[in-house]
Amino acid sequence: MHKKFIQLENVERVFVTRQGTYTAITDINLAIQQGEFVSIIGHSGCGKSTLLNLVAGLTPASGGIMLCNGREITGPGPDRGVVFQNHSLLPWLTCFGNVYLAVERVFGRTEKKSRLRERTEQVLDLVGLKEAQHKYPHEISGGMKQRVGTARALSMQPKVLLLDEPFGALDALTRALLQDELMRIVAASGCTVMMVTHDVDEAVLLSDRVVMMTNGPAATIGQVLQIALPRPRNRLALAEDARYASLRSEVLKFLYQRHAKHAA
Numbered sequence: 001m002h003k004k005f006i007q008l009e010n011v012e013r014v015f016v017t018r019q020g021t022y023t024a025i026t027d028i029n030l031a032i033q034q035g036e037f038v039s040i041i042g043h044s045g046c047g048k049s050t051l052l053n054l055v056a057g058l059t060p061a062s063g064g065i066m067l068c069n070g071r072e073i074t075g076p077g078p079d080r081g082v083v084f085q086n087h088s089l090l091p092w093l094t095c096f097g098n099v100y101l102a103v104e105r106v107f108g109r110t111e112k113k114s115r116l117r118e119r120t121e122q123v124l125d126l127v128g129l130k131e132a133q134h135k136y137p138h139e140i141s142g143g144m145k146q147r148v149g150t151a152r153a154l155s156m157q158p159k160v161l162l163l164d165e166p167f168g169a170l171d172a173l174t175r176a177l178l179q180d181e182l183m184r185i186v187a188a189s190g191c192t193v194m195m196v197t198h199d200v201d202e203a204v205l206l207s208d209r210v211v212m213m214t215n216g217p218a219a220t221i222g223q224v225l226q227i228a229l230p231r232p233r234n235r236l237a238l239a240e241d242a243r244y245a246s247l248r249s250e251v252l253k254f255l256y257q258r259h260a261k262h263a264a
Contacts, residue, residue, distance in 0.1 A: 005192045006032040006055060006160065011064035013050050023218040024050045028064065030211065030221060034159075037186060037193040039203040041251065042213030042222075048196040049164055051213075055194060056082050056162050069159060078106045081153030081191075085165040087145040089137045095148045096120055096133040099155050106156045123155045124148075126185060143174035147181070154189060161186070163195040167202070176235065179206060183233065200251045204244060205235060212254045223254055 011028040014021050025047035032038050040048045053059045054066060057076040066073040068080065076082075089098050100120045107116060124133050127147040137145055146166055153161060166182075167175040179202060186193055197203050203210045207227050214222040227247055229238065238244040 003034040004031045005034040005036075005069055006030070006194065007065070007067040008055075009065040011051075011054065011066060012062045013047070013054060013059065014062040024216060025213075025220065026218045027220045030224075032192060032194060034192055035190055036208045037195070037206055039195045039197050039207040039210045040213060041197055041200070041203050041210055041255070042219065043215050043255065044198075045216045045219075046213040047216055047219040048213060052082075052162055052164050052194065052196050055160070056080055058082075078156045079158055080160045080162055081156050081158035082162045083146070083149050083153045083164070083166045085168045087137075087149040089145055089148055091137050094134050094136055095124065095129055095140070095144075095151075098137075098148055099124060099152045102152045103155045119155060123151045126154065126188065127151045128181065141174070142170055143178055146170065146178060150182070150185070154185065154191075159192060161189075161191040161193045163193065165196055165198065168198065175202075180235070182206065183231075187232065200248055200255070203251060204229075204247050205233060205238065210247075210251055212251065225250055 008028050008030045012026045013024045015024060016022075028051065040051060042048055050059070054061050055068070055073065057073050057080065060074075068077075090101070093101065100116065103116050103119045107119065111119075121130070121133070124130055127150055129144065129147050129151065132140055132144060137148070140148075150166065167178050170178065183206060195206065204227055210225045210227060211221055212223045212225065213219050225247065229241070229243060229247070
């Protein structure tokens with residue numbers, strides 16, 4: 001991890017409302033290295049998703065500089081794959097069809113249909129859905145739907161994977177299984193990852209760094225915590241690891257202090 005892949009300098013996002021202007025985030029300065037996994041954590045309303053949407057190119061910044069691989073972020077692009085909490089699958093398409101649609105959009109002009117199908121099958125296999133590829137969204141579980149959403153994002157071979165609470169709506173066991181799956185997928189693909197989460201354990205388990213946001217409005221980065229735990233990571237082993245407990249405590253302390261200050 002030596003190359004700055006995402007660079008945010010003095011980034012701000014202001015919304016115009018009926019009550020006037022609302023500054024969601026301000027003075028955001030962050031550099032994410034190539035191949036790094038960074039989590040964004042903070043209380044509700046601190047602008048985590050706003051920040052992710054800016055990097056995704058889904059909303060424009062009101063000020064500052066945003067770069068991805070040295071190029072200015074001016075809109076969405078195939079170099080950045082996005083996975084939302086709501087999987088947003090098309091119900092009339094199978095798992096294969098939902099992923100194939102993205103593959104065709106990115107590679108359809110340069111590759112034969114046989115190669116497009118091959119790409120689709122490969123990425124479904126990567127997320128463990130090869131056997132379920134011909135099922136429709138209503139025929140599979142919530143966890144499997146999130147796998148399809150992840151497969152769709154990965155199928156574009158993005159340099160950056162942007163995750164907006166991808167496991168937030170899942171039960172604890174399914175969430176744990178998909179976290180383990182995500183660690184495996186990221187290790188295999190070499191993606192740079194930026195993930196929004198509310199879950200402290202998830203942030204510490206998955207990340208190389210945890211970016212902690214202050215409360216909104218005008219939220220900014222309050223603290224960045226380096227997660228110096230060796231990879232690959234085993235959640236059961238980490239549960240007994242004093243370093244893991246200390247890092248978890250550090251994040252909780254930041255969030256609790258922010259909450260107490262906000263309540264006061």
